[in-house]
Amino acid sequence: MRPDLDKKLVEKYPAIFRDRYGNPKNTAMCWGFEHGDGWYHILDILCAMLYKDYNNAKREYERLRRREGTKDYTGTIVDSIRVERARLKMKEEYEKIPVAVQVKEKYGTLRFYVDRSDHAADDLIHFAELMSEVTCEECGNPGRLREGSWIRTLCDQHALEQGYIIDEDNHDVTNT
Numbered sequence: 040m041r042p043d044l045d046k047k048l049v050e051k052y053p054a055i056f057r058d059r060y061g062n063p064k065n066t067a068m069c070w071g072f073e074h075g076d077g078w079y080h081i082l083d084i085l086c087a088m089l090y091k092d093y094n095n096a097k098r099e100y101e102r103l104r105r106r107e108g109t110k111d112y113t114g115t116i117v118d119s120i121r122v123e124r125a126r127l128k129m130k131e132e133y134e135k136i137p138v139a140v141q142v143k144e145k146y147g148t149l150r151f152y153v154d155r156s157d158h159a160a161d162d163l164i165h166f167a168e169l170m171s172e173v174t175c176e177e178c179g180n181p182g183r184l185r186e187g188s189w190i191r192t193l194c195d196q197h198a199l200e201q202g203y204i205i206d207e208d209n210h211d212v213t214n215t
């Protein structure tokens with residue numbers, strides 16, 4: 040992926056991509072995003088979803104911190120214990136964010152490997168990988184898997200440009 044798009048994801052989701060510049064002995068993430076630019080938005084949405092619980096906890100903590108010492112809508116004082124509890128919850132959610140160990144293309148689709156995960160995160164990752172099966176890896180337009188010496192997911196235009204032959208029924212594509 041283009042270096043500017045790579046940088047954008049790393050800066051936006053530092054918890055997920057904390058190993059982006061890590062040691063090759065410990066992580067494959069040091070090689071960056073090993074796929075085309077067309078999947079950028081899939082990754083961006085995936086990461087936003089993986090950040091969701093943390094972002095909600097962070098908003099709640101910031102809200103309570105601003106209101107510390109004042110009464111909430113039930114008339115109860117927002118005390119420091121409650122603020123601290125919200126801070127710990129935020130920290131806990133941050134630690135639950137999966138850390139990417141490798142992001143690449145394989146057999147024409149996206150693979151997003153993480154070091155730890157739960158059912159919800161696994162489902163999101165699976166959804167993103169399935170989206171890559173219908174999204175051109177080059178440009179992000181609707182695409183599909185192209186059979187050939189190299190299996191790739193491409194839109195018609197990029198398939199033609201890269202030598203895949205589309206038959207008149209618009210399927211069974213090969214490249215030479």
Ligand SMILES: [Zn+2]
Pocket residue numbers: 175176177178179180182193194195196197
């Ligand atoms: Zn395309």
